[in-house]
Amino acid sequence: MVSLMIGVFTGIFNQTALNMALTGIMDDFQIHASNVQWVTTGYILTMGILVPISGLLYKSVPTKKLFTISLGFSFTGTLLAGFSINFEMLLLARIIQAVGPGILMPLMTNIILVLFPPNRRGMVMGLMMLVIAVAPALGPTISGLLIGSVGWKGIFWVSIPLLLISLILGLIYMRNISNITKPKVDILSILLSTIGFGGIVFGFSSAGSAVGSWGQPIVIIPLTIGILSLILFSFRQFKLASPMLNLRVFKYPMFTIGSVLVFLVMFVNLSISILMPMYLVESLLLSALTAGLVLLPGGVFNGVTSLIIGRIFDEVGPKFLVRIGFFILIIMFLLFSNITVNTSLLIIIIIHTGSMFGVALIMNPAQTNGLNQLPKQLYPDGAAVIGTLTQIAGAIGVAIAISTMVSGQEAYLGGNIEPINMTVQSEALAAGVRSGFKLSVIGAIIGFITSLFIRRS
Structure with a gap:
């Protein structure tokens, strides 16, 4: 290990x-x-x-x-x-x-x-x-x-x-x-999987790397090809005696719910990871090193509490841990959606650490509880499915977070008579970050509602 x-x-x-x-x-x-x-x-x-x-x-x-x-x-x-x-x-x-x-x-x-x-x-x-x-x-x-x-x-x-x-x-x-x-290697399944998952990740990553790029061919074409390939890939897996990726894992309800929860928490977590450095460096004008130090306590606290939460999960199951986690995320994202260029670094550290604690309460219990319901022969497929969902959630989370931030930034600058002023630019970026976190509130609320259906495997 x-x-x-x-x-x-x-x-x-x-x-x-x-x-x-x-x-x-x-x-x-x-x-x-x-x-x-x-x-x-x-x-x-x-x-x-x-x-x-x-x-x-x-x-x-x-x-x-x-x-x-x-x-x-x-x-x-x-x-x-x-x-x-x-x-x-x-x-x-x-x-x-x-x-x-x-x-x-x-x-x-x-x-x-x-x-x-x-x-x-x-x-x-x-x-x-x-x-x-x-x-x-x-x-x-x-x-x-x-x-x-x-x-x-x-x-x-x-x-x-x-x-x-x-x-x-x-x-x-x-x-x-x-x-x-x-198992027999099905070349067509590998090809469809590569085009499908690769197209989706590439499409969303491209959308997150350029301003206003959602309508551009570099985003639309890979996403369309990726989605169609995944549909064909899924149909083929159910027809094969030895599928490359056994999608029958979704017949197990706790695995399905756990996968949805992992997807949602990764979606909002990657939003934090992209919005916070931009806010700290470009809005508060901190150095890269200082920004990293501001984010460090939250990441370390997330890791340490994950170990403790894992022990608690073994005793009490996932239900209360996951629900409390999403409730904390809703509160933290509401606080994040009110930050400005004048918000103190101490407040930022406290809110960021709180959000990382919420992520820790969800990620391990939801994933482990879902995998626990699978029979042993489906462990590799379950691990592959959850691993794939985290990659897709990350790409989608980053793309949507950046797009929402840019929209909020442009809306702020659109009503300002001095958009080239450095102070105004910083305030505009903070406004964009607030817009991004408002979207994360919605993701956390959906996660909380989904968590009401979880039970111990």
Whole structure:
């Protein structure tokens, strides 16, 4: 478990840490903002394509070999990124790098489901959530320090020792625990899955990377092709004797409800992760390092409480934890929807930490309770489904949050006679962020209503 968690930590850290370095990459490689965002979009897109296939890989490749392959991709991609001499090399490195966590994250969930009985999974899943929460919390802070001292490539060189430790521990202690059934590989299913999930993630990521881009072909065409491909993919899975991704997991009601809740909490959580740095840096005019330090307590608190909540879940189940979590999120988002350029950093830290506590109350109990209802043979499919939904929710959450923020920003500037004034620009961005959080309130309310139907598996 230690080797798995170090590998997953490094993968998520690399996903988020580079966001602070985009300006430096643009300067070094003389590229435009529309190009540099691909180092993030490409990473997310690769994971979005791989996670649905992870269930098939888990049934076909022994655990230790699959772990070694995933770490090999992560190590190779990270090494190439550290030596990158142009943008094309960096982008290729990021795609190779993303293969690792794309395989490793659902693999870790599968191993937990196999190794630990249902009455202990909450605690172990809480430990996994601690890793998943702390990595993006530390990402902006550590990358801010590295960028200011050794440059953005230092982000990759810090990751190399961690990946080596994970690999060495895995080679020593990892055991083959998966049930290798070697299901028939259906090429058409893989093709439809890749086009479907890739198209949706790409479409929403494109919408979130440019102002007013929802009506542009780069958004509409991938989304349309992606949705149609997923419809065909779903019909085909029900017809196959050995489906690539067994969608019959949705016959289990608690798994279905848990998946919806995980989707909703990831949707609002990714909204926080994109809106808060923009508000802190562009509206309050804080440095990247200071902004990272402001967000750090919330991320660390989320991780630590996830472990405690996992223990509580093992004793009392998900019902009250999830409902309280969404209620807290509603309150925190209402507070966020009233922030201004004059809001103190202490208030921001308190509200952000409160929202992260709400996320911790929901994520682990909802996911674990849903997976607990599945029979053992459907564990790989359940882990792949939830992993895929989190990737899609992230892409949708970021895209809609940015679009709502831009709309609110433009509405504010539209009634102002001095839109070029720096102070006015800061106030306009704060107004846009408030609009984004008002949308998150709606997502949290839908989650709370859904949570009324959850019961212990």
